[in-house]
Amino acid sequence: MSAHKNIYIGMLGCGVVGSQVAALLEKNNAELSTRAGAKLILKKIAVRDIKAAREGINQSLFTTDAQSVIDDSEIDIIIEVMGGIDPARELILAAIKNGKSVITANKALLALHGADLFTAADNKGVDLYYEAAVAGAIPIIRPMRESLVGDQITRVMGIVNGTTNYILTKMDEEGRAFADVLKEAQSLGYAEADPTADVEGIDAASKAAIIAGLAFHSRVSVDDVYREGISSITADDVAVAKTMNHVIKLLAIAELTSDDRISVRVHPTLIPRSHPLAAVRNAFNAVFVEAKSAGQLMFYGPGAGGAPTASAILGDVVAVARHRVSDSVGPRESDYADRAIAPIGDTKTQFLIRLNVADKPGVLAAIAQVFAKEGVSIQTVRQSGRGNDAELIVVSHGATEEALSSTVSALSKMDIVTKVESVLRVLGSQS
Amino acid sequence: MSAHKNIYIGMLGCGVVGSQVAALLEKNNAELSTRAGAKLILKKIAVRDIKAAREGINQSLFTTDAQSVIDDSEIDIIIEVMGGIDPARELILAAIKNGKSVITANKALLALHGADLFTAADNKGVDLYYEAAVAGAIPIIRPMRESLVGDQITRVMGIVNGTTNYILTKMDEEGRAFADVLKEAQSLGYAEADPTADVEGIDAASKAAIIAGLAFHSRVSVDDVYREGISSITADDVAVAKTMNHVIKLLAIAELTSDDRISVRVHPTLIPRSHPLAAVRNAFNAVFVEAKSAGQLMFYGPGAGGAPTASAILGDVVAVARHRVSDSVGPRESDYADRAIAPIGDTKTQFLIRLNVADKPGVLAAIAQVFAKEGVSIQTVRQSGRGNDAELIVVSHGATEEALSSTVSALSKMDIVTKVESVLRVLGSQS
Ligand SMILES: NC(=O)c1ccc[n+]([C@@H]2O[C@H](COP(=O)([O-])OP(=O)(O)OC[C@H]3O[C@@H](n4cnc5c(N)ncnc54)[C@H](OP(=O)(O)O)[C@@H]3O)[C@@H](O)[C@H]2O)c1
Ligand SMILES: NC(=O)c1ccc[n+]([C@@H]2O[C@H](COP(=O)([O-])OP(=O)(O)OC[C@H]3O[C@@H](n4cnc5c(N)ncnc54)[C@H](OP(=O)(O)O)[C@@H]3O)[C@@H](O)[C@H]2O)c1
Numbered sequence: 001m002s003a004h005k006n007i008y009i010g011m012l013g014c015g016v017v018g019s020q021v022a023a024l025l026e027k028n029n030a031e032l033s034t035r036a037g038a039k040l041i042l043k044k045i046a047v048r049d050i051k052a053a054r055e056g057i058n059q060s061l062f063t064t065d066a067q068s069v070i071d072d073s074e075i076d077i078i079i080e081v082m083g084g085i086d087p088a089r090e091l092i093l094a095a096i097k098n099g100k101s102v103i104t105a106n107k108a109l110l111a112l113h114g115a116d117l118f119t120a121a122d123n124k125g126v127d128l129y130y131e132a133a134v135a136g137a138i139p140i141i142r143p144m145r146e147s148l149v150g151d152q153i154t155r156v157m158g159i160v161n162g163t164t165n166y167i168l169t170k171m172d173e174e175g176r177a178f179a180d181v182l183k184e185a186q187s188l189g190y191a192e193a194d195p196t197a198d199v200e201g202i203d204a205a206s207k208a209a210i211i212a213g214l215a216f217h218s219r220v221s222v223d224d225v226y227r228e229g230i231s232s233i234t235a236d237d238v239a240v241a242k243t244m245n246h247v248i249k250l251l252a253i254a255e256l257t258s259d260d261r262i263s264v265r266v267h268p269t270l271i272p273r274s275h276p277l278a279a280v281r282n283a284f285n286a287v288f289v290e291a292k293s294a295g296q297l298m299f300y301g302p303g304a305g306g307a308p309t310a311s312a313i314l315g316d317v318v319a320v321a322r323h324r325v326s327d328s329v330g331p332r333e334s335d336y337a338d339r340a341i342a343p344i345g346d347t348k349t350q351f352l353i354r355l356n357v358a359d360k361p362g363v364l365a366a367i368a369q370v371f372a373k374e375g376v377s378i379q380t381v382r383q384s385g386r387g388n389d390a391e392l393i394v395v396s397h398g399a400t401e402e403a404l405s406s407t408v409s410a411l412s413k414m415d416i417v418t419k420v421e422s423v424l425r426v427l428g429s430q431s
Numbered sequence: 432m433s434a435h436k437n438i439y440i441g442m443l444g445c446g447v448v449g450s451q452v453a454a455l456l457e458k459n460n461a462e463l464s465t466r467a468g469a470k471l472i473l474k475k476i477a478v479r480d481i482k483a484a485r486e487g488i489n490q491s492l493f494t495t496d497a498q499s500v501i502d503d504s505e506i507d508i509i510i511e512v513m514g515g516i517d518p519a520r521e522l523i524l525a526a527i528k529n530g531k532s533v534i535t536a537n538k539a540l541l542a543l544h545g546a547d548l549f550t551a552a553d554n555k556g557v558d559l560y561y562e563a564a565v566a567g568a569i570p571i572i573r574p575m576r577e578s579l580v581g582d583q584i585t586r587v588m589g590i591v592n593g594t595t596n597y598i599l600t601k602m603d604e605e606g607r608a609f610a611d612v613l614k615e616a617q618s619l620g621y622a623e624a625d626p627t628a629d630v631e632g633i634d635a636a637s638k639a640a641i642i643a644g645l646a647f648h649s650r651v652s653v654d655d656v657y658r659e660g661i662s663s664i665t666a667d668d669v670a671v672a673k674t675m676n677h678v679i680k681l682l683a684i685a686e687l688t689s690d691d692r693i694s695v696r697v698h699p700t701l702i703p704r705s706h707p708l709a710a711v712r713n714a715f716n717a718v719f720v721e722a723k724s725a726g727q728l729m730f731y732g733p734g735a736g737g738a739p740t741a742s743a744i745l746g747d748v749v750a751v752a753r754h755r756v757s758d759s760v761g762p763r764e765s766d767y768a769d770r771a772i773a774p775i776g777d778t779k780t781q782f783l784i785r786l787n788v789a790d791k792p793g794v795l796a797a798i799a800q801v802f803a804k805e806g807v808s809i810q811t812v813r814q815s816g817r818g819n820d821a822e823l824i825v826v827s828h829g830a831t832e833e834a835l836s837s838t839v840s841a842l843s844k845m846d847i848v849t850k851v852e853s854v855l856r857v858l859g860s861q862s
Pocket of ligand 2: 443444445446447448449477478479480481483495497511512513514515518536537538539563564567734735736737740
């Protein structure tokens with residue numbers, strides 16, 4: 001052990017998350033320092049508005065000059081909780097260049113520029129840790145990276161966005177419409193005034209990219225992630241799922257295809273109620289991991305919030321500080337597998353298709369023929385309603401998105417099909 | 432980094448778990464070695480019967496002389512998967528004395544002699560890792576130890592025994608009796624010929640002790656754990672739970688009492704169906720953790736089996752090997768808090784009491800009076816059946832076990848009470 005007595009920490013940002021990090025670093029300092037093997041000292045905090053009231057945090061720590069935090073030669077560790085791409089990216093790169101280890105909660109940045117950041121950290125021999133970036137307080141990065149290091153992950157499915165899970169839970173449990181629940185979520189503070197990043201799956205896509213890269217030892221960017229949000233899910237979709245004993249969840253899915261490529265996507269998915277992910281309600285998150293030896297694992301907890309996210313950051317602080325004390329670094333981010341991304345057109349899933357049809361003899365035969373012609377095999381068909389309200393609910397076996405698209409376009413051209421109500425994916429086997 | 436090129440491993444035992452460890456070490460050697468930073472070489476394996484067929488493992492590795500594995504000066508890491516207390520304990524202590532790091536899956540041993548073993552490892556400056564000892568493949572030790580190190584755990588509740596969870600699941604879903612399901616579980620290999628260690632909660636108690644020690648930074652032995660098994664749970668108990676929208680699970684509970692002592696116990700518990708633990712079916716395990724900042728977390732997966740358990744062991748192998756390569760050790764087992772154990776008599780829980788009563792006016796008043804006299808306050812009472820079949824189902828508010836015992840003994844002395852059918856705990860608040 002080197003003679004490190006103090007580990008100095010600089011923080012970028014002091015909002016929802018940062019203020020909790022500062023509070024916990026103060027409150028649990030003795031214990032954290034014992035665990036780290038050195039006294040942890042929060043030395044500087046960069047913010048935009050130095051005058052804002054930030055209760056319980058020593059006013060003299062604040063500066064608006066973020067660069068001065070990065071350039072402080074005494075500081076060992078930078079915690080980045082300012083968010084956004086710029087200037088967070090430049091600041092983290094400069095911190096690494098200055099030999100500091102970095103802890104960040106910034107999923108958007110990692111999903112866009114992770115490869116560059118990890119390369120920089122690796123070249124410099126410093127740590128870049130990010131447990132808080134995916135699913136908040138839930139330990140998921142460390143288990144995937146360290147506990148499962150002797151195993152091979154084959155699929156990860158996550159409920160990684162609390163806002164959309166809250167909305168879908170209410171739609172499921174109370175039979176309400178999307179717009180109605182969204183408004184309520186906004187008034188309760190569960191959804192932002194501009195809910196786009198959440199409801200359109202943009203936030204989940206960032207997390208999917210991070211998870212896919214980690215699980216499959218490759219570099220995956222948010223641009224590789226196929227994405228559909230939940231804004232077009234109707235109360236009828238939810239009700240139909242219910243009659244099938246399924247529930248609709250927005251899943252971030254990263255899986256290995258049979259030809260060893262990575263399929264990574266975010267979309268609403270019908271899952272059986274007996275599946276562990278089905279029981280994840282309201283704003284809770286969960287990540288379901290399938291590995292060759294370990295089997296099926298699930299990690300569940302609050303995916304956001306200041307205190308939970310701060311808890312995850314402090315776990316990283318102790319780990320990184322221990323490395324500083326012993327002059328070592330953690331395992332480097334691994335991208336040795338360098339797998340290709342499978343385009344969504346190649347991805348096989350099961351589909352549920354709801355069709356408004358004319359209620360007369362021969363309809364089913366005609367429709368089944370269209371599926372057959374496109375090479376999409378049918379698992380179940382169910383008719384509900386009669387006359388003008390007749391609806392056919394078709395669940396396919398595993399089919400590629402390509403085959404599905406041409407099936408849907410052929411169906412919508414049929415006279416007997418009044419409308420293709422919706423097309424949803426169903427969790428099932430890949431073939 | 433030191434000049435370590437090879438890390439030699441010795442293994443004690445090669446049964447269900449050990450054979451999978453050997454197979455995975457061979458199959459994934461390149462990847463594991465890359466991650467460890469040194470070539471991992473399995474050098475010797477101690478068994479009792481050297482002649483048994485062990486497919487795919489190089490016959491020349493085996494020896495019946497376990498001491499020769501411990502004394503091999505080239506060996507860096509010992510994996511103990513032989514089970515039992517003796518000679519496992521002496522062998523691990525000798526290995527530590529010889530400067531080797533140890534990885535063990537032996538919950539029974541850790542729950543009995545953990546304190547001595549951890550002290551020995553700490554004094555010698557070697558690692559003693561045990562991810563596989565609690566809940567098999569589920570990463571729970573590392574998350575509690577490392578991810579939550581910056582937080583304060585207040586309660587842990589685990590379904591940590593697959594056999595009993597399988598039995599309770601079948602009783603719940605199929606309305607069957609304990610003895611009937613046990614027999615089926617035995618024929619399917621889910622329960623052993625002598626099921627005592629599982630159904631009486633002995634195995635769960637070992638895990639409860641390990642979890643409690645880890646969560647509350649204290650030394651907790653299996654002798655500190657209050658224990659009740661599931662063999663007296665009846666189909667009627669399960670049915671009553673069902674009418675209340677609850678399910679009965681065997682929980683290992685470790686919690687901090689209001690006066691900062693540790694309450695640690697294993698017993699059947701009614702939990703609401705909306706609780707994440709309620710969805711844990713069949714032989715799956717799950718550990719639910721409540722922490723001050725992180726909130727409620729749950730870790731779910733297979734709790735046993737050769738391959739899952741081996742996966743957990745290999746995660747430890749890579750971590751420990753990395754420490755060897757960098758001449759460091761992981762965080763030491765912490766027992767600084769040194770908290771006292773609260774006796775079960777002091778532990779407050781909610782109870783459900785089923786009473787066979789005479790169906791006549793005034794019964795409820797008389798019974799309520801007994802509860803009041805003993806200071807146990809009632810949350811709900813429900814009568815089911817009439818005449819000779821009349822049953823009262825009383826759920827109390829939080830009460831100590833002591834108050835409860837005297838209430839039950841007073842009730843059973845009443846003329847109008849034909850029988851106290853059962854007394855079960857209900858998951859709820861402590862007061
Ligand atoms: N909130 C959560 O639950 C959660 C969960 C997981 C991950 N995260 C991630 O954590 C990060 C922070 O989130 P948050 O919710 O804490 O954000 P926030 O409340 O908006 O706080 C951002 C902080 O950064 C400071 N800041 C922003 N731009 C700056 C600049 N150019 N220079 C100096 N300081 C600047 C702000 O200063 P002022 O105070 O002066 O405005 C503020 O203190 C984001 O990457 C987010 O994605 C958040
Ligand atoms: N099985 C699981 O799913 C599981 C899950 C979590 C933890 N664990 C723990 O893992 C450990 C091993 O379990 P297991 O199921 O693999 O047991 P197992 O199948 O009974 O294997 C035990 C192995 O140890 C060897 N052995 C026993 N006593 C020995 C002695 N005195 N000297 C030399 N070798 C000896 C046996 O040799 P022979 O082959 O010659 O008989 C056998 O290879 C236990 O502590 C258990 O609690 C098991």
